[in-house]
Amino acid sequence: MTEQFSGVAPATQRLYRRQLRRITHRSRSVLVGFVLVLLTLVVLWLGVETVLWLLGAPALLVAPGALVAAVVDGTSSADPVVTGGAVAAVVVGVVLVALSLGGARRARHGLSAERIAVVVDDRVLASAAARAARVASGVDSGQVTATVGRRSVQLRIRPSSGFRIDEGAVVSAVEDELTATGTERLRVSVHVDQNGKVGA
Structure with missing residues (x-):
């Protein structure tokens, strides 16, 4: 994880990392x-x-x-x-x-923080990524879906008919959004549907 906990003692850093591990992974x-x-x-x-x-x-x-x-x-x-x-x-x-x-990881990610341990559900990250992609691509909310995996974010965009989607701009916008939230490094990929939405 990318959290550094630079504002706390080393013993507390170890405690935070152990607690984050327990929260983001299933118990056996x-x-x-x-x-x-x-x-x-x-x-x-x-x-x-x-x-x-x-x-x-x-x-x-x-x-x-x-x-x-x-x-x-x-x-x-x-x-x-x-x-x-x-x-x-x-x-x-x-x-x-x-x-x-089998996978023991839960659908959660740790966030970067200096003094506290923060965990966010993957659905929240997916919502934030979809919103950033929607704004960058200029489409409605129903035309973007996002899925957050362990180390990646997959976006699927259905463009409006007659409009071209700049995938590079979408990736950059989503990466900026994830960085702003303090999310650990995730690879962003974009898939644009061939068939556009008519009348959007």
């Missing part, structure tokens, strides 16, 4: 909690199966010996319970990996 505590509960259940199940095996009682699902044999010898095809458990473990593993690698 729910995912971690789910994994811990799942692991606890698996360990409890293995413990119960081991106790039953030591007492000579029938297993609830799979005896530890059969489970070890299935893993070591690859005999899981003979036991549908072991096969189903292996498939479920693979599916759960793939889902957890996908969730851990």
Whole structure:
């Protein structure tokens, strides 16, 4: 982020950056909690199966010996319970990996400030960018849409029939608007529709 917090102590700067990170990114505590509960259940199940095996009682699902044999010898095809458990473990593993690698960023951006930490919703930035683009291109508000991503702003402009849009001027106006608001550096791109709005 571009915020410098030059007017505060270094310890406060670290605190601000940590708080901004928490606000602009989703917490993974729910995912971690789910994994811990799942692991606890698996360990409890293995413990119960081991106790039953030591007492000579029938297993609830799979005896530890059969489970070890299935893993070591690859005999899981003979036991549908072991096969189903292996498939479920693979599916759960793939889902957890996908969730851990998935985007954790929320639709928010940090703003530059000297003494305070400021966060703004991406919809507010999109509205400001669309307004600046509308003024620079001379079109109505309904002819401009803006989308704010992690590091970029995409603008789509539907020009009025017979009028040409200066994309360079629009990009410059939007960049100036974002700079004025103190937004971290975002790349601005403009797409002008081929079909203009008739009667605008």
